[in-house]
Amino acid sequence: MQAWILPKFGSIANLQIAKVPEPVTEKSDVLLEVLYSALNPADRYLAEGAYPARPPLPHILGRDGVGVVRSVGSGVSGWQPGDNALIIRGPVGVERPGTFAQRVAVPASCLAAVPDGWSLQQAGSASLAYLTAWQALTQWGPLGTSVVLITGASGGVGVAGTQLASSIGHHVIGLSRSPEKGRKLTEIGAAFVADPADTQWRKVVLEHLGSRRVDLVIDNIGGAQFPELLDVMAMWGKLSVVGRLAGPVPQFNTASLFFKRLRIGGVAVGTYTPEESLHAWKQIIQTLAVQNHTPLVDSEFAFDQLPQAFDRLAAGPMGKVVLRVTA
Numbered sequence: 498m499q500a501w502i503l504p505k506f507g508s509i510a511n512l513q514i515a516k517v518p519e520p521v522t523e524k525s526d527v528l529l530e531v532l533y534s535a536l537n538p539a540d541r542y543l544a545e546g547a548y549p550a551r552p553p554l555p556h557i558l559g560r561d562g563v564g565v566v567r568s569v570g571s572g573v574s575g576w577q578p579g580d581n582a583l584i585i586r587g588p589v590g591v592e593r594p595g596t597f598a599q600r601v602a603v604p605a606s607c608l609a610a611v612p613d614g615w616s617l618q619q620a621g622s623a624s625l626a627y628l629t630a631w632q633a634l635t636q637w638g639p640l641g642t643s644v645v646l647i648t649g650a651s652g653g654v655g656v657a658g659t660q661l662a663s664s665i666g667h668h669v670i671g672l673s674r675s676p677e678k679g680r681k682l683t684e685i686g687a688a689f690v691a692d693p694a695d696t697q698w699r700k701v702v703l704e705h706l707g708s709r710r711v712d713l714v715i716d717n718i719g720g721a722q723f724p725e726l727l728d729v730m731a732m733w734g735k736l737s738v739v740g741r742l743a744g745p746v747p748q749f750n751t752a753s754l755f756f757k758r759l760r761i762g763g764v765a766v767g768t769y770t771p772e773e774s775l776h777a778w779k780q781i782i783q784t785l786a787v788q789n790h791t792p793l794v795d796s797e798f799a800f801d802q803l804p805q806a807f808d809r810l811a812a813g814p815m816g817k818v819v820l821r822v823t824a
């Protein structure tokens with residue numbers, strides 16, 4: 498079969514299309530013909546060797562995906578050849594070969610049906626980002642109706658967080674450097690969008706909020722902006738650290754946590770067990786249905802255009818960047 502392989506760590510520029518052996522399936526696995534796959538920043542981190550996982554090389558990247566079941570292992574029940582299934586978080590694309598390939602072996606415990614009303618393209622794009630956003634929103638326990646601020650709100654996790662938080666009933670503030678993407682964010686649930694490149698963004702957000710402050714921040718960006726987020730937070734505010742697209746935080750005074758009793762908590766979608774992922778996934782589907790939200794696809798690339806798809810991801814998409822594999 499055809500696959501994009503990573504022969505050595507260092508860069509996504511090392512990726513190359515190659516003819517590789519068919520996937521090896523275990524008895525608890527399902528063999529999927531991959532229709533659509535989707536890109537995540539973590540694919541790049543793994544290729545660069547900047548990720549905890551160090552799979553054997555050559556490795557096939559790609560964590561999200563949807564496909565047609567071609568065969569099932571002897572220990573699998575509930576899936577039949579011909580079924581469509583999407584992949585939810587698991588070892589695929591991390592410790593074992595992923596979805597940038599025509600076929601992939603997936604543990605049956607990491608599969609879910611395509612939700613009603615979703616296209617196959619949407620189904621192949623979504624699960625990692627939505628599960629991540631869900632963990633960021635729910636890891637603090639019940640929040641009550643809150644003000645939720647999301648950085649990098651136009652990206653995969655940001656769009657998922659915006660749709661989920663607004664469906665739950667939270668007041669969502671998005672940060673995006675693009676006015677065009679900001680307008681789109683207000684169409685999918687953001688009550689207000691500010692530009693983090695504007696040195697006055699905190700003032701603008703506080704003016705919008707009046708006497709209120711931000712109860713929960715979901716931060717996809719990190720970098721120099723991180724300490725600024727604390728300035729707009731409420732007493733007892735919480736900050737879910739998801740990503741660091743702008744790199745390490747150069748300077749951070751822990752004293753800024755004292756007086757408002759702020760709490761910071763890391764998000765790691767990889768810590769969800771398959772059972773937790775499936776449970777969360779069901780809640781995500783129910784929550785999205787409240788406002789008829791479905792995943793937002795930024796762009797679709799042909800299978801042989803994976804490098805261009807990574808360029809698009811690096812440029813800052815509006816939603817998910819999808820790879821058409823065999824569809």
Ligand SMILES: NC(=O)c1ccc[n+]([C@@H]2O[C@H](COP(=O)([O-])OP(=O)(O)OC[C@H]3O[C@@H](n4cnc5c(N)ncnc54)[C@H](OP(=O)(O)O)[C@@H]3O)[C@@H](O)[C@H]2O)c1
Binds near residue numbers: 653
């Ligand atoms: N902890 C976990 O379990 C977990 C799981 C999934 C993802 N992540 C991480 O979460 C982060 C977001 O993932 P994603 O899939 O949403 O990424 P994405 O789709 O690439 O989008 C992120 C958005 O952030 C903004 N952005 C990008 N680079 C930026 C920069 N240098 N400075 C400021 N804004 C920037 C862009 O929005 P604008 O152009 O609109 O400003 C972009 O659309 C990544 O670091 C990813 O690795 C973590």
